[in-house]
Amino acid sequence: MQDRLLALITGVVEELNERRTEKIPTDDLPGVVLYGDEGVFTSMHLVNFLVRVEEVLEDEFDVEISLTSEKAVSRRVSPFSSVKRLIGFIEEEVRLAEGDVDDVPGADAVPALLGG
Amino acid sequence: MKRAKVTVIGAGPAGCVAALTLHKLGHEVVVYEKGRFPRYRVGESFLPGTLSILNRLGLQEKIDAAGFVEKPSATFLWGQDQAPWTFSFATPKTAPWVFGHAIQVKREEFDALLLGEVRERGIPVFEDAAVTDVDLSDPDRVTLKVLSGVVESDYVIDAGGSGSPLARRLKVRRYDEFYKNFAVWSYFRCKQPFEGDLKGTTFSITFEHGWVWMIPLKGDVYSVGLVVDRSAAAEVKKLGPERFYRETLAKAVRATAILGDAEMIDEVRIVHDWSYDSERFSGDRYFLCGDAACFTDPLFSQGVHLATQSAVSAASAIDRITRHEDERDEVHAWYNRSYRETYEQYHEFLASFYTFASFTEPESEFWLKRRISESDDARLNRLKWFDRLIQDDPENPTASVADFRDRASTMIAIGRHQRKELSDEFSEKELNVARVRWISDLTKQLNRITRLKWTGDEVLLKPYYKVEPLSFRLERKQVLANEDGLDMIKFPVEEEQREIFQLVTKETVGYKSLIKQLNDSGKQEVSSQIVIRLMEAGLLSGYDKADNRVIIQDRLRFDGVGVEYEV
Numbered sequence: 027m028q029d030r031l032l033a034l035i036t037g038v039v040e041e042l043n044e045r046r047t048e049k050i051p052t053d054d055l056p057g058v059v060l061y062g063d064e065g066v067f068t069s070m071h072l073v074n075f076l077v078r079v080e081e082v083l084e085d086e087f088d089v090e091i092s093l094t095s096e097k098a099v100s101r102r103v104s105p106f107s108s109v110k111r112l113i114g115f116i117e118e119e120v121r122l123a124e125g126d127v128d129d130v131p132g133a134d135a136v137p138a139l140l141g142g
Numbered sequence: 143m144k145r146a147k148v149t150v151i152g153a154g155p156a157g158c159v160a161a162l163t164l165h166k167l168g169h170e171v172v173v174y175e176k177g178r179f180p181r182y183r184v185g186e187s188f189l190p191g192t193l194s195i196l197n198r199l200g201l202q203e204k205i206d207a208a209g210f211v212e213k214p215s216a217t218f219l220w221g222q223d224q225a226p227w228t229f230s231f232a233t234p235k236t237a238p239w240v241f242g243h244a245i246q247v248k249r250e251e252f253d254a255l256l257l258g259e260v261r262e263r264g265i266p267v268f269e270d271a272a273v274t275d276v277d278l279s280d281p282d283r284v285t286l287k288v289l290s291g292v293v294e295s296d297y298v299i300d301a302g303g304s305g306s307p308l309a310r311r312l313k314v315r316r317y318d319e320f321y322k323n324f325a326v327w328s329y330f331r332c333k334q335p336f337e338g339d340l341k342g343t344t345f346s347i348t349f350e351h352g353w354v355w356m357i358p359l360k361g362d363v364y365s366v367g368l369v370v371d372r373s374a375a376a377e378v379k380k381l382g383p384e385r386f387y388r389e390t391l392a393k394a395v396r397a398t399a400i401l402g403d404a405e406m407i408d409e410v411r412i413v414h415d416w417s418y419d420s421e422r423f424s425g426d427r428y429f430l431c432g433d434a435a436c437f438t439d440p441l442f443s444q445g446v447h448l449a450t451q452s453a454v455s456a457a458s459a460i461d462r463i464t465r466h467e468d469e470r471d472e473v474h475a476w477y478n479r480s481y482r483e484t485y486e487q488y489h490e491f492l493a494s495f496y497t498f499a500s501f502t503e504p505e506s507e508f509w510l511k512r513r514i515s516e517s518d519d520a521r522l523n524r525l526k527w528f529d530r531l532i533q534d535d536p537e538n539p540t541a542s543v544a545d546f547r548d549r550a551s552t553m554i555a556i557g558r559h560q561r562k563e564l565s566d567e568f569s570e571k572e573l574n575v576a577r578v579r580w581i582s583d584l585t586k587q588l589n590r591i592t593r594l595k596w597t598g599d600e601v602l603l604k605p606y607y608k609v610e611p612l613s614f615r616l617e618r619k620q621v622l623a624n625e626d627g628l629d630m631i632k633f634p635v636e637e638e639q640r641e642i643f644q645l646v647t648k649e650t651v652g653y654k655s656l657i658k659q660l661n662d663s664g665k666q667e668v669s670s671q672i673v674i675r676l677m678e679a680g681l682l683s684g685y686d687k688a689d690n691r692v693i694i695q696d697r698l699r700f701d702g703v704g705v706e707y708e709v
Contacts, residue, residue, distance in 0.1 A: 041661070041666055042666055042667060044664075044666075045664065045666060045667045046236055046667065047236060047237040047238070048235055048236050048237055048238070048240075061574070061577075061578065061581075062571060062574040062577075063232070063570065063571055063574075065234055066234050067234060068233055068234060068236075068704060068705055069577060069580070069581050069584075070668075070670055070671050070674075071234075071667065072581050073581055073584060073585050073588070073670045074657075074661075074666065074667065074668075074669055074670045074671075076581075076585055077585065077588070077589070077654065077657050077669075077670065078657075078661060078666065080589075080654075081654065081657075081658060092586075092589075093585075094581070094582035094583075094585040094586050094589075095582075098582065099578055099579050099582045104574065104575075104578055106578060
């Protein structure tokens with residue numbers, strides 16, 4: 027699942043990179059900080075990015091995932107602090123939406139496959 | 143390539159940046175300065191956009207070598223009993239010329255650095271050379287009286303500051319009835335009190351009779367200024383500037399707490415005639431730039447940015463007209479409109495913050511005069527932003543005078559500190575929670591929109607201009623408009639995007655679907671911004687499943703911060 031999600035997000039980032047002068051590095055995308063200190067997006071860029079990610083998730087999994095839910099916003103560690111965290115959050119949400127509740131990692135868990 | 147001969151009046155930041163830009167664009171330029179450098183000026187706190195312009199003009203090494211204080215933010219103790227809030231400049235470096243900080247400078251040093259660069263590039267500069275008259279009567283040239291002689295050129299840029307000879311001659315200056323302040327200031331020997339994320343920040347601190355600026359400069363010096371109502375002039379006369387300054391500053395206890403027992407090391411200075419604009423900023427063969435054109439209250443440190451941005455715009459406009467004589471009227475229309483919109487953005491932004499503070503400070507003369515609470519406020523009747531505010535929109539009750547203070551509240555909430563007092567424990571990271579929540583709320587609001595409505599029947603492309611960030615050439619672009627002349631000038635578009643919006647007039651299109659189409663058309667970096675700006679321009683509105691209007695709150699913004707500089 028995590029590899030699949032990483033591939034989807036890589037696709038979205040590559041689309042954005044087509045128009046950026048300073049490219050978002052994709053060689054270690056999980057470690058990329060999305061927003062805040064050292065983040066690659068401004069507030070409005072993040073809005074665009076989240077809408078685009080929600081769209082590709084719907085296409086891929088046929089489920090509607092909100093990346094701006096209260097659950098996402100109230101996380102102790104923001105899902106937007108890194109791509110790794112975002113993937114962890116999406117994985118939980120996709121599994122919940124698919125009814126695969128037993129496999130949902132705990133809140134704020136770091137996806138093991140993506141490293142540290 | 144055709145070259146223009148341009149005379150620049152004034153060697154401050156506007157004059158120097160205009161000269162450097164014209165020189166880069168291949169034109170012949172001469173600068174006349176009435177004074178002799180180095181000379182004293184106030185206006186020491188900058189915005190990141192100014193650094194961006196200087197970077198692109200090739201001055202980065204000199205700026206770095208000068209060791210100016212790095213300014214990461216502006217911090218406000220704004221309103222009695224309010225927690226501090228910080229407007230951080232931090233932003234991703236989406237291009238080499240995007241900056242997440244500004245600088246604080248001693249203007250005599252900074253201005254001399256710019257003028258030195260002008261000279262090094264071979265541009266003639268004459269000091270002690272006041273321009274005493276400008277003759278615009280000949281349609282083919284401009285004639286200036288200077289140094290007891292006459293100078294002719296194709297164009298003149300008046301960057302001569304508030305004493306602009308051209309603004310005076312043209313009688314275009316209009317003083318502002320809302321910001322009738324004056325400032326009294328001096329300098330203190332004072333080490334910066336914070337080492338963390340507040341290091342380098344400008345403090346703006348309200349008190350009963352106005353507000354105080356505190357700007358850290360090189361060499362452990364703080365510039366400390368009081369902005370008070372002009373009616374205090376009588377008291378200044380009675381007490382003398384220094385006693386008035388000391389006694390009034392003592393009332394601003396949150397400022398004096400930062401200063402501690404710091405020693406005042408300079409004389410007390412005063413400036414008034416605080417805010418003005420011009421009926422027009424350019425025409426025929428002249429351009430007004432910087433303080434020659436307009437000046438607004440200094441709360442957001444925008445003065446030098448308005449100066450340098452207008453200087454680049456004037457230079458690129460002259461370049462465009464020289465190469466495309468037939469576009470003269472359109473280029474002037476662009477210069478006037480873009481300058482006025484920038485000026486008005488600051489004006490609106492400032493008014494909202496004054497209004498906010500006026501409800502928290504004691505009801506003194508200063509704060510009562512700076513509150514906007516009536517729709518028939520004659521002081522603001524020529525300002526477009528105020529016209530928009532007082533237009534009745536039954537579907538959008540938040541766009542009203544009564545809710546104007548909430549505009550500032552929203553922005554303040556995003557930057558509010560977690561502690562009530564200033565502290566070295568403050569970290570810009572703590573602001574992320576509120577910012578993410580704001581982003582989330584905005585995204586949710588946008589996602590609610592299942593039907594978009596275009597105002598009018600036609601989606602048109604209208605010619606406009608943009609300054610290319612690296613070449614500084616003014617390029618012809620197209621923006622979206624309708625048949626009634628409403629337009630959105632921030633983001634240029636092409637026929638492909640026009641067709642997308644034309645569909646909105648014929649079919650039911652929701653926000654997500656629109657964004658997908660805009661993304662597919664190559665606008666993935668700015669798709670949401672385009673939609674929001676169209677809503678602000680009144681060209682687009684959104685409705686939810688129940689057909690209720692979805693209101694996207696107008697965001698307070700101004701040029702010179704973020705990643706999308708206007709020049």
